[in-house]
Amino acid sequence: xxxxxxxxxxxxxxxxxxxxxxxxxxxxxxxxxxxxxxxxxxxxxxxxxxxxxxxxxxxxxxxxxxxxxxxxxxxxxxxxxxxxxxxxxxxxxxxxxxxxxxxxxxxxxxxxxxxxxxxxxxxxxxxxxxxxxxxxxxxxxxxxxxxxxxxxxxxxxxxxxxxxxxxxxxxxxxxxxxxxxxxxxxxxxxxxxxxxxxxxxxxxxxxxxxxxxxxxxxxxxxxxxxxxxxxxxxxxxxxxxxxxxxxxxxxxxxxxxxxxxxxxxxxxxxxxxxxxxxxxxxxxxxxxxxxxxxxxxxxxxxxxxxxxxxxxxxxxxxxxxxxxxxxxxxxxxxxxxxxxxxxxxxxxxxxxxxxxxxxxxxxxxxxxxxxxxxxxxxxxxxxxxxxxxxxxxxxxxxxxxxxxxxxxxxxxxxxxxxxxxxxxxxxxxxxxxxxxxxxxxxxxxxxxxxxxxxxxxxxxxxxxxxxxxxxxxxxxxxxxxxxxxxxxxxxxxxxxxxxxxxxxxxxxxxxxxxxxxxxxxxxxxxxxxxxxxxxxxxxxxxxxxxxxxxxxxxxxxxxxxxxxxxxxxxxxxxxxxxxx
Amino acid sequence: xxxxxxxxxxxxxxxxxxxxxxxxxxxxxxxxxxxxxxxxxxxxxxxxxxxxxxxxxxxxxxxxxxxxxxxxxxxxxxxxxxxxxxxxxxxxxxxxxxxxxxxxxxxxxxxxxxxxxxxxxxxxxxxxxxxxxxxx
Numbered sequence: 001x002x003x004x005x006x007x008x009x010x011x012x013x014x015x016x017x018x019x020x021x022x023x024x025x026x027x028x029x030x031x032x033x034x035x036x037x038x039x040x041x042x043x044x045x046x047x048x049x050x051x052x053x054x055x056x057x058x059x060x061x062x063x064x065x066x067x068x069x070x071x072x073x074x075x076x077x078x079x080x081x082x083x084x085x086x087x088x089x090x091x092x093x094x095x096x097x098x099x100x101x102x103x104x105x106x107x108x109x110x111x112x113x114x115x116x117x118x119x120x121x122x123x124x125x126x127x128x129x130x131x132x133x134x135x136x137x138x139x140x141x142x143x144x145x146x147x148x149x150x151x152x153x154x155x156x157x158x159x160x161x162x163x164x165x166x167x168x169x170x171x172x173x174x175x176x177x178x179x180x181x182x183x184x185x186x187x188x189x190x191x192x193x194x195x196x197x198x199x200x201x202x203x204x205x206x207x208x209x210x211x212x213x214x215x216x217x218x219x220x221x222x223x224x225x226x227x228x229x230x231x232x233x234x235x236x237x238x239x240x241x242x243x244x245x246x247x248x249x250x251x252x253x254x255x256x257x258x259x260x261x262x263x264x265x266x267x268x269x270x271x272x273x274x275x276x277x278x279x280x281x282x283x284x285x286x287x288x289x290x291x292x293x294x295x296x297x298x299x300x301x302x303x304x305x306x307x308x309x310x311x312x313x314x315x316x317x318x319x320x321x322x323x324x325x326x327x328x329x330x331x332x333x334x335x336x337x338x339x340x341x342x343x344x345x346x347x348x349x350x351x352x353x354x355x356x357x358x359x360x361x362x363x364x365x366x367x368x369x370x371x372x373x374x375x376x377x378x379x380x381x382x383x384x385x386x387x388x389x390x391x392x393x394x395x396x397x398x399x400x401x402x403x404x405x406x407x408x409x410x411x412x413x414x415x416x417x418x419x420x421x422x423x424x425x426x427x428x429x430x431x432x433x434x435x436x437x438x439x440x441x442x443x444x445x446x447x448x449x450x451x452x453x454x455x456x457x458x459x460x461x462x463x464x465x466x467x468x469x470x471x472x473x474x475x476x477x478x479x480x481x482x483x484x485x486x487x488x489x490x491x492x493x494x495x496x497x498x499x500x501x502x503x504x505x506x507x508x509x510x511x512x513x514x515x516x517x518x519x520x521x522x523x524x525x526x527x528x529x530x531x532x533x534x535x536x537x538x539x540x541x542x543x544x545x546x547x548x549x550x551x552x553x554x555x556x557x558x559x560x561x562x563x564x565x566x567x568x569x570x571x572x573x574x575x576x577x578x579x580x
Numbered sequence: 581x582x583x584x585x586x587x588x589x590x591x592x593x594x595x596x597x598x599x600x601x602x603x604x605x606x607x608x609x610x611x612x613x614x615x616x617x618x619x620x621x622x623x624x625x626x627x628x629x630x631x632x633x634x635x636x637x638x639x640x641x642x643x644x645x646x647x648x649x650x651x652x653x654x655x656x657x658x659x660x661x662x663x664x665x666x667x668x669x670x671x672x673x674x675x676x677x678x679x680x681x682x683x684x685x686x687x688x689x690x691x692x693x694x695x696x697x698x699x700x701x702x703x704x705x706x707x708x709x710x711x712x713x714x715x716x
Binding site: 362365366367369370373374376377378380381384396397400401404 | 666
């Protein structure tokens, strides 16, 4: 603020702006309001009322937010001063009064006096001298109570001015003389310059030119003492006008020169001040344009930040979508690969089954063709020996034809069973089946063959039951018994059953030629074991054991085999003995 | 001189029928065997001009493995007599370099033609005897 008093307004402006920014950043509202208030004063002194008012208004709002009543009053008073100096007296008075209302709560009488005086001066400027006198008197009263001599002098001078305007010269004179005493006592020549000038005017108005001249000359004396250019200008003006009026051209000329000289100096001062003001304005505008530029830059920067943020969000969104897409692709890839693996596995299984079926059909077609060929050959042999007249040679043939017929029958039975199983699948008709009955039935059906091969059949079975499909059990027993007979000559074939917990075990064993270990391992897998020739050349497809295995599985059972070459073979089947 | 034929056949009916057809066609039966495992030794001993071999035979060997050994070791021509007509079996059989492949039941005309044809090829393929070297 010192720069302001030194009339270095542009510097004051610069530093105050910095101070405002600093306090704003530091969040010190009171200090910021003070700096802003000082800044407003700089604007005011450079005639930039609107900016000054705007700043004071802002200061007032800060004061409101901080709740400082005294500061609020000061801000309103300052606003009043701005409007009055701007020529908007009524608005100014309005603010003064609002300031006054707030101050009523404050016990600072000196400030109250200043407010009253301000209102009085505003009324004076409006030409309402009666109102002016009323307000100034209130100020005078306070200052008198406080015995503030300087202030009393000023109030008296102000009152005198209004009374003079109202042509109440005696009162005006009285006040001026009282004021003279105060200023004389305080030795304030500059103030006395104005008092004497006003007294000269008063006496001049009364027609007392001698006294008028005396007081006018005192103004010159005081101005010299004050050594102040404005006072010299005032004194020169009074004396020039007086001597001009009283037709004393020589003196008038002298004081005209004095006035002109002082005014020139004032003008120079004014010019310097105006240059200062212009410079301040330039700085202000520069500052404002700088602010505008910074604001624009800031806006640009904000836009850029927004754009980058949007860009980043878009990129992030894109990344998320890409990740999702890749995850989806990966999922698809994994799924497809899994499906491919499953399909490849199924294809392998299908290939294996296909190969198995091809082998099966190959063997079946061979066996069927072979049987058919055997009948054709048999027919040729019969014809040959009959033509030769040697029918006795046909005896072994008859036996061979019978064996061939049994082989064919067994083959066709199994083939049909297998075909049904393949086409319809097996849907077992579960029921409890007495095992012994089935043993007897099957042993009887193969009884002739057993006898032919000198095999003995024994049945060791109690009241055992199995929970299965009766036809399945018959197929299983028929095949196992047929195999036992096929590979046994002059031996024993046993059919046994017994219960273990929830299961019934069925065993078909023989004392035949046994199964070599290399065949035993894959016995139930068709095509691996193949068919073996029986002890008397009985043929087979290998289909029988495959069927046995499938039917046991479908009936919730298991099958195992143990065998020793030249000692015999035993098949053991485990089936449930009650409903599951 | 009659052509001597050895028969490897496990089924009585086919064996008897083949023997009848061979006799009627004027061939000599050098021997017979009903399983693949013992057949080779019997053929080696009998030393026939030609062997008729069934493919589906009992034993660790079958007609094809037997024929391969006859061809490789004994260099005696062989003809398959079988009920197999599946391509893979036929291809496996051909690999043993047979003189013929006949489906059962074999009839006399075809059997005789196959044997004679095989023997005529065998004669043509016979190597001339090496001449003795003259002393210098």
